[in-house]
Structure formats: structure tokens, C-alpha cells
Amino acid sequence: MNLFFQNIVNGLTLGSIYGLVALGLTLVYGILHIPNFAHGALYMVGAFMSYFFMVDLGVHYWIAMLGSAAVVAVLAILCERLVFHPLRNSPPIHDKIAAIGILLFLEAVVQMFWGADFRRMTSPFTGIMRFDGLIIPEQRALIIVGAIVLVIALQLFLRKTMTGATIIAMAQSREGAFLVGIDANRVAMMTFAISGMLAAFAATLYAPINLVYPAMGHVVIMKAFVIIILGGMGSIPGAIVGGMIIGFAEAFGGFYISSSYKDIIAFGLLVVILSVRPQGLFAKGAH
Amino acid sequence: MLQLRNVDVCYGSFKALTDISMSVDSGELVVLLGANGAGKSSLFNAISGLNKPAAGEIEFEGKRLDGLKPSGIVSSGVVQCAEGRKLFPMMSVQQNLMMGAYVHRRDKAGNKQRLEDVLELYPILREKADQPAGSLSGGQQQMVAIGRALMSRPRLLMLDEPSLGLAPLIVRQMFETIQKINRLGTTVLLAEQNAFAALKIATRAYVMENGQLVMEGDRDTMLGNEEVRKAYIGA
Numbered sequence: 331m332n333l334f335f336q337n338i339v340n341g342l343t344l345g346s347i348y349g350l351v352a353l354g355l356t357l358v359y360g361i362l363h364i365p366n367f368a369h370g371a372l373y374m375v376g377a378f379m380s381y382f383f384m385v386d387l388g389v390h391y392w393i394a395m396l397g398s399a400a401v402v403a404v405l406a407i408l409c410e411r412l413v414f415h416p417l418r419n420s421p422p423i424h425d426k427i428a429a430i431g432i433l434l435f436l437e438a439v440v441q442m443f444w445g446a447d448f449r450r451m452t453s454p455f456t457g458i459m460r461f462d463g464l465i466i467p468e469q470r471a472l473i474i475v476g477a478i479v480l481v482i483a484l485q486l487f488l489r490k491t492m493t494g495a496t497i498i499a500m501a502q503s504r505e506g507a508f509l510v511g512i513d514a515n516r517v518a519m520m521t522f523a524i525s526g527m528l529a530a531f532a533a534t535l536y537a538p539i540n541l542v543y544p545a546m547g548h549v550v551i552m553k554a555f556v557i558i559i560l561g562g563m564g565s566i567p568g569a570i571v572g573g574m575i576i577g578f579a580e581a582f583g584g585f586y587i588s589s590s591y592k593d594i595i596a597f598g599l600l601v602v603i604l605s606v607r608p609q610g611l612f613a614k615g616a617h
Numbered sequence: 618m619l620q621l622r623n624v625d626v627c628y629g630s631f632k633a634l635t636d637i638s639m640s641v642d643s644g645e646l647v648v649l650l651g652a653n654g655a656g657k658s659s660l661f662n663a664i665s666g667l668n669k670p671a672a673g674e675i676e677f678e679g680k681r682l683d684g685l686k687p688s689g690i691v692s693s694g695v696v697q698c699a700e701g702r703k704l705f706p707m708m709s710v711q712q713n714l715m716m717g718a719y720v721h722r723r724d725k726a727g728n729k730q731r732l733e734d735v736l737e738l739y740p741i742l743r744e745k746a747d748q749p750a751g752s753l754s755g756g757q758q759q760m761v762a763i764g765r766a767l768m769s770r771p772r773l774l775m776l777d778e779p780s781l782g783l784a785p786l787i788v789r790q791m792f793e794t795i796q797k798i799n800r801l802g803t804t805v806l807l808a809e810q811n812a813f814a815a816l817k818i819a820t821r822a823y824v825m826e827n828g829q830l831v832m833e834g835d836r837d838t839m840l841g842n843e844e845v846r847k848a849y850i851g852a
């Protein structure tokens with residue numbers, strides 16, 4: 331019972347992180363049709379920024395998280411303005427090449443300042459919560475609650491504000507959005523900013539139970555791509571459900587099969603799900 | 618009100634419009650006739666700023682439109698209801714209409730009033746207000762599209778083939794409401810292949826062929842014109 335519960339907590343934790351990263355990726359893909367391979371690098375920069383704010387500047391975890399989200403949001407906007415915007419009329423392959431360029435560039439810059447070492451970032455939430463024999467580490471509880479809060483906040487923003495509605499409008503009909511006078515540039519910058527912030531939040535939440543290093547984005551971004559493909563490209567519920575599926579599969583698969591096959595499970599599931607539902611779980615348009 | 622001078626539009630090396638000069642005066646209902654591929658949508662999209670003219674000038678109420686962003690053109694009062702409607706299919710009818718008010722989003726009271734006016738023009742939309750726009754019939758979707766354009770408070774409303782794919786009875790009602798919108802004070806530029814129905818409500822018309830304007834005249838002249846009758850009315 332206890333071990334089973336532990337696996338559920340682990341599944342939820344992983345699923346929350348993967349879901350947040352995939353959400354940013356799917357927003358940018360669904361609205362701007364850019365497969366942003368550099369999204370994992372934004373996640374990595376998010377972790378390093380929090381590390382920098384906490385360890386080098388000595389600010390509190392929460393402040394570090396907000397600071398990191400702000401920095402990565404600006405960085406994401408810069409990527410859009412300086413790289414993807416000038417390429418908007420080019421063939422799609424140019425976006426992909428440019429994204430990989432950004433990825434390599436950001437990793438090199440981070441490595442220049444911090445080196446390639448693995449670093450530890452401790453949060454103030456190191457305790458363990460006990461409920462009647464069941465235990466949940468505080469940081470894991472924080473990750474799960476944090477993800478829920480962020481998803482709700484995103485939904486409220488998209489559904490209840492006019493600014494959020496412009497993003498949904500652009501996703502449902504680009505031309506329709508132009509015809510009512512929505513500014514494509516504003517939507518593009520906003521989408522990148524949100525996507526970057528989600529990545530920074532996810533990285534800062536996850537870093538205390540993981541390690542911080544320049545290549546930390548690789549596995550995460552690969553899984554995020556698996557998630558948005560199996561969830562349905564561009565679908566918000568698809569990213570969340572897909573994230574949970576992969577998170578749970580890894581937690582349980584890693585425990586009951588073998589933890590060395592943990593990373594293969596995601597790709598195995600992808601093959602299985604796509605052979606049954608080639609369009610993904612939530613077909614495009616499930617916004 | 619609207620002035621085009623020697624406008625060219627190109628897609629790559631293909632010249633879709635050549636040397637278009639035309640005008641629409643305040644209060645008019647001007648019809649743009651042309652077969653499929655003549656260039657009607659290309660002209661509308663150039664005026665709306667969706668594609669930039671390769672040459673020429675577009676002026677509205679004395680102000681240059683070419684070079685403005687689509688959002689700036691909507692704010693200036695030139696609004697297009699596009700071919701194929703371009704609705705937000707998963708948003709409700711009401712949300713679609715309210716998105717039309719995007720450039721006037723700060724004037725909440727004005728938008729509410731405007732929404733009432735649109736629902737009065739199309740009472741059926743009041744019943745469908747909470748349904749996704751994509752679930753409506755073709756005729757109702759066209760109403761949403763025109764309603765959304767009206768929510769942008771156009772002084773010039775451009776309608777691109779609003780009768781396309783609709784049943785004859787629905788088409789007749791559609792033209793009646795377009796005439797009504799015009800009579801209530803909105804200048805209309807209407808692109809159509811359905812020449813007879815369109816000319817009946819028109820003040821003036823242009824005929825476009827292969828990206829060029831080949832004829833212009835008031836309604837009676839056009840209805841009486843032998844070539845127009847042969848090419849577009851089939852009589």
C-alpha cells in the first residue's frame with residue numbers, strides 16, 4: 331500500500347513537471363506552428379537563473395522563482411523577436427534549425443558562466459509530511475500543488491480575459507484573428523513569454539529534487555515532445571493528460587519493471603498510442 | 618470615402634491584380650462582380666492589409682491604408698467579412714461576436730449596445746449564443762461572421778461572397794439584411810458571383826476579370842448591360 335502510494339506521488343510529481351513543460355511547448359506549436367526545440371534550453375536556463383538568484387544573490391526560493399520566470403519570459407520574447415519572427419515566412423525547416431541553434435547557444439552561454447558541473451539547489455521545503463503512515467516529501471507536494479495552481483491560472487487567463495482570448499482566437503483561426511484587428515506580434519510575444527515562464531516554474535520546482543546542469547533540458551524536452559505528440563499537437567488538455575500518462579508510466583514502470591528502462595517507457599507508449607490513435611489522444615482543436 | 622489608385626497585388630512572381638483604380642463613396646453599396654479566380658478576395662485582402670500591394674495607393678477618408686497593419690485598418694473603420702467566414706469555431710457565438718469588438722474593448726457599454734443591435738438584426742443568434750460557432754448551419758455561421766464584422770463598428774464593411782454555399786432562400790434573406798445594414802448607415806463593398814441578386818440591392822458595380830477592372834456602372838446600367846447579363850446572369 332505504502333509503496334503503491336509512493337509511486338502515485340512520484341507519478342504525479344513527474345507528470346506535473348512534464349505537463350508544465352509540454353504545456354508551453356504545445357502553446358507555441360498550436361498558435362505559432364513553431365516546434366520549439368529550444369524549449370528545453372529555456373527550462374535549463376530557468377533552473378540556472380533560480381540557482382543564481384538563490385545561491386549567488388541569496389534571495390528566498392519564491393523570489394528566485396519569480397525572478398527566474400521573469401528572466402526566461404524576456405529571453406523567450408527575445409527568441410521570438412530576434413529569431414522566429416524574422417523567419418515567419420520561411421519554410422518550416424528554418425524554424426527547426428534556428429531552434430536547435432538557440433538550444434546550442436544557450437547551453438554554451440550557461441556552460442561559460444557556470445561550467446558543466448552538476449549542482450545542487452536546495453529549497454526551504456526539505457521536510458516530509460506524514461498522513462497516517464503515508465509520507466509525502468514537502469517539495470513533491472509543492473510541485474503537485476504548484477502545477478495545479480499554474481494550470482488553473484493559465485485557464486483563467488485564457489478564458490476570462492480579453493488578452494487571453496486573443497491567444498485562443500489566433501489558435502482557432504489566424505485569419506479570423508487578423509480580421510478582428512488582433513495584432514499577431516503581440517500574441518506571438520505573449521505566447522512565448524507564457525511558454526518560457528511555465529518552463530522556468532517547472533525547472534525551479536523540480537531542481538531541488540534533481541540536479542542543475544547545462545544538459546538537463548535534453549531528456550525533458552524529448553519527453554515533452556512525446557507528450558504533445560501523443561496528447562495531440564496544440565492541445566492544452568492533451569499536454570496535461572499526456573504529461574500525467576508519461577509521469578505515471580515512468581513512476582510505475584521504473585518501479586515494477588526496471589528503473590534503467592524508465593526513459594524508454596515514454597517512447598514505447600508513444601508507439602503504442604499512435605498506432606491506435608494516429609492523431610493523438612486529443613485531436614487538434616481541443617482548446 | 619475609399620480610393621484605390623493603380624493598385625497591383627502579386628503572389629511571388631504571379632500578378633493577381635493589375636492597375637486597380639476604384640472608389641466607394643459614403644453611403645453607397647458597391648458590388649464587385651467577378652468569376653472564381655478573378656481577384657476579388659485578393660483585392661479585399663489588400664485593402665484589409667492581409668497582403669501588401671506591390672504598387673499603388675489605398676486611401677480611406679483621406680488617410681493612407683497601405684502600410685498599416687491589419688489591426689490599424691480595422692481601427693480606422695474598414696472591416697472585412699471574409700470568404701469562408703473565418704470564425705473561431707470552438708468559441709461560442711457570443712464570444713465570436715465579442716471578439717469582433719476587440720479594437721473597441723475599452724468601451725464596454727458601447728459594445729453591449731452594439732451586441733444588442735446585432736442580435737436584433739439576427740434574432741436567431743440570441744438562441745444560439747452559447748453554442749460553439751462551428752456547430753451552426755452555414756447560413757447561421759454567415760450571420761455570425763457578418764455580426765462579428767459589425768461589432769468592429771465598420772464605416773466601410775467589405776463582404777466577400779457571403780452567399781457562397783447557401784440555399785437560395787437563405788441567400789435572399791442574406792441580401793435583405795445586407796441592404797438593411799447599408800440603409801442603417803454603413804457603406805458596403807460586396808464581392809459576389811451571384812450577380813442578379815447582388816445588383817438588385819446595389820448602388821453601383823464594378824466587374825473584374827483576370828485581375829483587372831473591365832467595367833463600371835450604376836445598377837440599372839449594369840442590369841441592362843448585354844455582356845453582364847450573358848456572363849453573370851445567364852439570360
Ligand SMILES: Nc1ncnc2c1ncn2[C@@H]1O[C@H](COP(=O)(O)OP(=O)(O)O)[C@@H](O)[C@H]1O
Pocket residue numbers: 628631633651652653654655656657658659660
Ligand atoms: N495566397 C495565394 N498565393 C498564390 N496565388 C493566389 C493566392 N491567393 C489567390 N491566388 C491567385 O490569385 C488569383 C485571384 O484569386 P482570388 O483573389 O482568390 O479570386 P476570387 O476571390 O475572385 O475568386 C487566382 O488566380 C488565385 O489562384
Ligand SMILES: [Mg+2]
Pocket residue numbers: 654657658659700777778
Ligand atoms: Mg474569393
